[in-house]
Amino acid sequence: MAWYPGAKKMELQPESDSQPAIRPTQFIVHSIVAPWTPERTYEYWRDSTNLESHFGLGYDGSLGQFIGTETRADANAAANRRADGTGAVSLESASNLQASDPWTPEQVETLIKLGVWLHQKHGIPLRICRTADDPGFGYHRLFDAWNPSAHSCPGDARVKQFREVVFPGIVARATGKTTEEDDMPTADEIATAVLKKDGVIAVPGAPATNPTWTLSSVQTEILKRLDKVAATEAAQTAAITKLASLVGSGVDTATVVAAVQKAIADAVVRVSVDVTGADSKGV
Known part of the structure; x- marks a missing residue:
């Protein structure tokens, strides 16, 4: 024993x-x-x-x-x-x-x-x-x-x-x-x-048509998502900068709101991309 x-x-x-x-x-x-x-x-x-x-x-x-x-x-x-x-x-x-x-x-x-x-x-x-x-x-x-x-x-x-x-x-x-x-x-x-025996790994949030990826694909996806976060932060910064430039300039509230919304939209549209390469509206 x-x-x-x-x-x-x-x-x-x-x-x-x-x-x-x-x-x-x-x-x-x-x-x-x-x-x-x-x-x-x-x-x-x-x-x-x-x-x-x-x-x-x-x-x-x-x-x-x-x-x-x-x-x-x-x-x-x-x-x-x-x-x-x-x-x-x-x-x-x-x-x-x-x-x-x-x-x-x-x-x-x-x-x-x-x-x-x-x-x-x-x-x-x-x-x-x-x-x-x-x-x-x-x-x-x-x-x-x-x-x-x-x-x-x-x-x-x-x-x-x-x-x-x-x-x-x-x-x-x-x-x-x-x-x-x-x-x-x-x-x-x-x-x-x-890693599974065939060299792939399940990925949270992966599309149903491709639920498992190689490790290198996972690494690529992580970098893409980090880039998206960075770009979103850039969009927020652009909006804040635009707002700051308008404060005290004598424009009314509606004009300020419209300017902020446009600044956000202009920045986000460049980064609204999912893992398939299409934008968030499916274009």
């Missing part, structure tokens, strides 16, 4: 001795749908069910281990132990009662540290599992074979964190691209980690 030195050992019996050995090839994370400490999670596994996870993670980043990582735990359905002796290491994490909240920064840091240890100790490869049997890292709802009841565990917010922060953080820390004390991967590491 293998025990993680960063966790408090709270060994479940008789499961720890009676359940068969596994060769760990996967790490699967869960939300327990309760704001529990590792101690409370241990009590639940001990007193209320014949199921269990290897680890329990509190909101404050505290971690308990209930079964050695080379012994089967029963939180992942078909991934618990396969006919070839391989199996998954499982972790239940404190959450709200709807499992809708994100992991806290403390939870994220603990997940990254544990993920690095599992990679180093058991050789779990630094990739997100491609199939239910594929070695790597994942979350409960990733495959039906792990989640036959088809619930949303660990929740949308945590799936997003897993893909954008936790897993890239494990990779960065394990490969030495960040120091032990770094909490977050770099922007480039995050961008690389969330």
